[in-house]
Amino acid sequence: MDLLPRYKAALAAVLLTLPGAALAERVAGAILPDDAVKVAENRYTVPRSYDETLKFYRSVYAPAKYRRRPIADLPSVKAVHIENPDARPGQWEGMNVYELRGETRLFVLVKRR
Secondary structure (H helix, E strand, O other): OOOHHHHHHHHHHHHHHHOOOHHHEEEEEOOOOOOOOEEEOOEEEOOOOOOHHHHHHHHHHHOOOOEEEEEOOOOOOEEEEOOOOOOOOOEEEEEEEEOOEEEEOOOOOOOOO
């Protein structure tokens, strides 16, 4: 009967060591950086640089599966669209990561029902 307390301790240890992405905030299933701050519905600002934010998303959403395409590359605006190939109604179908006036922002596009 000593197995149950050991099992609970092992389970607690596993849950405490889960990667940060598993505990991160999600919007319609899309993972957001821990430091993202909501500014409007499905819109967030991130205190990281644009390049750091893109690096985060390369680690979370592998470029081989989640296609990316530039949507702006101007001196005042840089933007990339990340596409979710497995989107279902009510889930995120894409995400725009962009830098505007030195501020990194995210916009999560939700697939209509």
